[in-house]
Amino acid sequence: MTAVLTPPTPARTSGRRPGTKAGRAGPVAYTLLVLAGLLSVFPLYWSLVAGSHTNAEIAATPPPFLPNATFFENVSAAMDQAPLGLAIVNSVVVAGSITVGTVLFCTLAGFAFAKLRFRGSGGLLALVVGTMMVPTQLAVIPLFMMIAELKWVDSLQAVVLPTLVSAFGVFFMRQYLVTALPDELLEAGRVDGASTHRIFFSIVVPVARPAMAVLAMLTFLTAWNEFFWPIIALTAANPTVQVAIANLGSGYVPQRAVIMAGTLLGTLPVLLVFALLGKQIVGGIMAGAVKG
Amino acid sequence: MTLADDSPRTVTAPAVPVPPDPTPPPVPRRRGPSLSRNRWGYAYVAPFFVVFGAFSLFPFLFTAWVSLHDARLSDIGGGTFVGLDNYAALLTNDFFWNALRNTITIGVLSTVPQLCLALGLAHLLHYKLRGRTFFRTLMLVPYATSIAAATLVFATLFGRDYGIINTALEAVGLDRIDWESGTLSSQVAIAVIVTWRWTGYNALIYLAAMQSIPGELYEAAEMDGASKWRQFLHVTIPSLRPTILFTVVVSTIGAVQLFGEPLLFGGNGATTGGARNQYQTLGLLMYQQGWTNFNIGQAATTAWAMFLIILAVVGSAALVGRYRARREGARR
Amino acid sequence: MTVRRRARAAAGATLALALLTTGCGGSDGGDDGDQITLTLGLYGTFGYEEAGLYEEYMDLHPEIRIEQSVVAQSGPYYQALQTRLAAGSGMADIQGIEIGFVSDVAANHADAFVDFAAEDNAEELESSYYDWKWDQASTDDGRVIGLGTDAGPQAMCYRQDLFAQAGLPTDPAAVSALWPTWDDYLATGQQYLASPTRQEGSAFVDSPNSVFAPAVRQGDTTYADEDGNPVVEDSDGVQSAWGLASQAAGDGLTARLAQFSDEWNAAFANGAFATIACPSWMLSYITSQLGDEGAGLWNIATLPGQSESGSTWGGSWLGVPSSGEHVEEATALAEWLTAPEQQVRMFTEQGFFPSSSVAAESPEVADAVSEYFSDAPIGQVFGEAAAAVRRTPISPYDTQIQDAFSAALTTVADGSRDPDQAYADALAAIEQITG
CATH class of the missing domain: 3.40.190.10 (Periplasmic binding protein-like II)
Known part of the structure; x- marks a missing residue:
């Protein structure tokens, strides 16, 4: 497994000028990028269109290509059918807590695996990586039995706690910190008489920040979009966004326009985060990926 | 497995060709005297393992136990012990082999174009660009879209009678395609959804790796008179090889566990993956066994079979990687 | 190390904790003084709230508060219900049961539900239904796990x-x-x-x-x-x-x-x-x-x-999990919601055809004409x-x-x-x- 991930030749990061040979983009490059960008947002745009038209209208030939004000009617219909406002608040709480927990615990553990030597660390890390490969769907039954035992059914901690850590996160942070965090820096801290905790917060965390940003974003998106477990652990009375969306269009009749409108509304907060923090997030990925 | 002992320049560090370097650079590992043998290590991994052990490890082992029973969903702990019978039955189950085949073809159909497109996209994004942050952010929009939302929209686009893809095909004089009911066509459609969702993400990973390729390599290639295309083939690609292997492994894990897209693609909630199971993946088969047919023992068995498959795939990738590494090492 | 950084880290941890505790707050439906809250777990085909039946019942019984939780499709609904039945907890006071799984519930989970055949008014209940409807929710040993809604x-x-x-x-x-x-x-x-x-x-x-x-x-x-x-x-x-x-x-x-x-x-x-x-x-x-x-x-x-x-x-039933806190009140509500008068209203207002033969034979139903359908x-x-x-x-x-x-x-x-x-x-x- 490591052989896959580790290049045969050790690399040095000093004495190079990375990325200096990138040429200026020509018209062809811009055209292709614009095309890729359009493809990226098209399905979202299409859900805006579909959210503005009835089934009959959308099935017409040629189909409509523009959204209209009906969209807002459908949004409010969606909000009547499911407590989307509450759902968004819940999802922010859930995804936010999971993100904070994952980043914190995985950074702690990643640091320990990367830099602290203790008996059995190799075996433990192998265990962590091994579980990345386990299909998760089946875990819901025993998980639900535990949640029921704890009387957590329908409450948010039922969806927060089981996903509070991730094996991927530990592995990711560990891989990042092994190189990004020079032992000399830790030694210097040690010589100054700093405790391990002090070293963690004053030396490790600042160095780990780009990777933490990446992990935070991935975790937030995954948590936001998770529906398999929440749909079982929560009910429509206290839903996350994905649970609420799954409950849209109630009745024998699926009102697709309402479902589409609600779905788009549920994606909106994430898009907003992207629009506002795009630079930081993408920058974080860059920094993380270079080292991680 | 020697994870903890390896230095981790995973993913992105250029593998080949690195300027000749007579002495291997110092690898900063196992050197720190005071931080090694640090009992705080346990304290630092403890929060993770407490949560992990309670909520991940227990269900995982429980599943293994269930797979040895003839258990129903409604009475999960009360089935009769049947040993390895479920596994034996799985090997002679046509639905399992069909799902395995589908998983492989959909996996190939989605992973290969996805990673090729991502490479190309990364190459484009690597240019000096106006609005580079804008473009990079745009590429991540699909990843931010939930599987449910994406599949819902794509299923409409791929509709037989009213989908706009067929409308477009007809407009250019081609025949309409019954995407959902064909074997290859439905798998292509699902692969398109997967590709759409992950290409931008992988492109950014590649882009990051490209930015760490030393400029000297390109300068040297240019002096040899290599064209841009040859530079891409002979400098960029080889330098990205570890990253590419990494993304292949991660996409493979994702492909074997593929579940949401084929579940939602049919549009009527069926877990069969099409009328002829033409796009039922292993993940969906497991879901059908457990939650449609209430046969949780069978489902647990399928889950463990998936685990073993992923283990085998990743294991062989690791062997290939190791072999390569050794060969490269010998060459130097 | 700067103090500020550390403070920020601490603030982060506090935030996490705060978020977690917020999460823990949430819905413990409970009783508010003398009021009893009854919960209904349904999938998207009932329409009681839209027909104003909850409101009417709460007017009739001021001590009762009714809350419903609706899943659009019966598939995911039954997955959740099954998981809860397997775990033996987490159910609402009244659960909807659809034709697709009424037999599974009757065969495997009858003990988890109130037996309507053992109610004092069992005969009256049975006689108001089409025999096949009553039959479908019956077990081999004569228990009846739910009261029919529509058909x-x-x-x-x-x-x-x-x-x-x-x-x-x-x-x-x-x-x-x-x-x-x-x-x-x-x-x-x-x-x-x-x-x-x-x-x-x-x-x-x-x-x-x-x-x-x-x-x-x-x-x-x-x-x-x-x-x-x-x-x-x-x-x-x-x-x-x-x-x-x-x-x-x-x-x-x-x-x-x-x-x-x-x-x-x-x-x-x-x-x-x-x-x-x-x-x-x-x-x-x-x-x-x-x-x-x-x-x-x-x-x-x-x-x-x-x-x-x-x-x-198609067609559905209402079952009352016997593990609930307010089984008696829930049983009364389920009986009221499925009574012939209410089934008539569900037909005239929401178009659900009654599973009660008494309701179906009432003039409001039997003489109904659909303008839309010519x-x-x-x-x-x-x-x-x-x-x-x-x-x-x-x-x-x-x-x-x-x-x-x-x-x-x-x-x-x-x-x-x-x-x-x-x-x-x-x-x-x-x-x-x-x-």
Whole structure:
């Protein structure tokens, strides 16, 4: 497994000028990028269109290509059918807590695996990586039995706690910190008489920040979009966004326009985060990926 | 497995060709005297393992136990012990082999174009660009879209009678395609959804790796008179090889566990993956066994079979990687 | 190390904790003073809140507060309910139970629900229902795990305009006379297909399932024998329904649509088919697909073969988990919601056909006419259909078995399988289901 991930030749990061040979983009490059960008947002745009038209209208030939004000009617219909406002608040709480927990615990553990030597660390890390490969769907039954035992059914901690850590996160942070965090820096801290905790917060965390940003974003998106477990652990009375969306269009009749409108509304907060923090997030990925 | 002992320049560090370097650079590992043998290590991994052990490890082992029973969903702990019978039955189950085949073809159909497109996209994004942050952010929009939302929209686009893809095909004089009911066509459609969702993400990973390729390599290639295309083939690609292997492994894990897209693609909630199971993946088969047919023992068995498959795939990738590494090492 | 950084880290941890505690707050429904809160766990087909029944009940019983939690589709709803039944907790005070899993609940979870046959007023309850409805929620040892809400007696809906265009009669009596049996129905289909004036591209029936689903329930057995064990190959209902439906599929009478898919929804608006099997709830489905423009397009005829037996599709029950905190109050509410008076209201206001024969025979229901469906006497049509339904045993696997046949028929319709292959496919899939 490591052989896959580790290049045969050790690399040095000093004495190079990375990325200096990138040429200026020509018209062809811009055209292709614009095309890729359009493809990226098209399905979202299409859900805006579909959210503005009835089934009959959308099935017409040629189909409509523009959204209209009906969209807002459908949004409010969606909000009547499911407590989307509450759902968004819940999802922010859930995804936010999971993100904070994952980043914190995985950074702690990643640091320990990367830099602290203790008996059995190799075996433990192998265990962590091994579980990345386990299909998760089946875990819901025993998980639900535990949640029921704890009387957590329908409450948010039922969806927060089981996903509070991730094996991927530990592995990711560990891989990042092994190189990004020079032992000399830790030694210097040690010589100054700093405790391990002090070293963690004053030396490790600042160095780990780009990777933490990446992990935070991935975790937030995954948590936001998770529906398999929440749909079982929560009910429509206290839903996350994905649970609420799954409950849209109630009745024998699926009102697709309402479902589409609600779905788009549920994606909106994430898009907003992207629009506002795009630079930081993408920058974080860059920094993380270079080292991680 | 020697994870903890390896230095981790995973993913992105250029593998080949690195300027000749007579002495291997110092690898900063196992050197720190005071931080090694640090009992705080346990304290630092403890929060993770407490949560992990309670909520991940227990269900995982429980599943293994269930797979040895003839258990129903409604009475999960009360089935009769049947040993390895479920596994034996799985090997002679046509639905399992069909799902395995589908998983492989959909996996190939989605992973290969996805990673090729991502490479190309990364190459484009690597240019000096106006609005580079804008473009990079745009590429991540699909990843931010939930599987449910994406599949819902794509299923409409791929509709037989009213989908706009067929409308477009007809407009250019081609025949309409019954995407959902064909074997290859439905798998292509699902692969398109997967590709759409992950290409931008992988492109950014590649882009990051490209930015760490030393400029000297390109300068040297240019002096040899290599064209841009040859530079891409002979400098960029080889330098990205570890990253590419990494993304292949991660996409493979994702492909074997593929579940949401084929579940939602049919549009009527069926877990069969099409009328002829033409796009039922292993993940969906497991879901059908457990939650449609209430046969949780069978489902647990399928889950463990998936685990073993992923283990085998990743294991062989690791062997290939190791072999390569050794060969490269010998060459130097 | 700067103090500021550390403070920030600490703030982060505090935030996490705060978020977690917020999460823990949440909904512990509980009792507020003397008030009792009753919760209903339902899927998207009940409509009690929309009909104002909760409000009325709370006015009648000020000490009761009612909250409902609705999942749109019964599939995910039942997954959650099953998980909760397996864990033995987490259920609402009243849970909806659908025809697709009522038999599973009766066979495997009867102990978890209040037995209505043991209530003091059991006889009165039983006598207000169609016998088949009461029967379907009964266990072998005579327990009754739920009270029926609506039912889905079936008729055959047809497009008047498409029939006229193809030179077929349009008057409901005349149309019903076209197809006393399913064979006659298929013959009418051939006639439709052969008509030179037929609207181009329109099929006779939406999907083979419009033949299979009603016909399979008109035999002596459907998918189960008297003991509730699955029988498929020996079922007369299956044999005759398969023969008819695969013939319809193979002869190109269908629009090759999978029911409840997006394409199927869209096809309503495009006049892609002239007939569709109509359980009573299909009326609201058609209405919402077509909107106001569809008024007067459709009409309703008798289901083929109804002189032998009626057929139902769908319908639900309300069950009261016996582990709840307010079992007595919940039982009273469930009885009130499903009482004939309320079933009448659910029909007049929401279009749900009663499963209570008393309600169905009341003038408000029996004399009802649908303007949208060309003044069809829906009360009479569906009332007759419901009265013609025979008691046939059901099994926990009915839905899955029917889905397997339905999928196999789709492959006959699209030409990828011949009927014999498709039948073998269905049997193989069913073997996976019944084990």
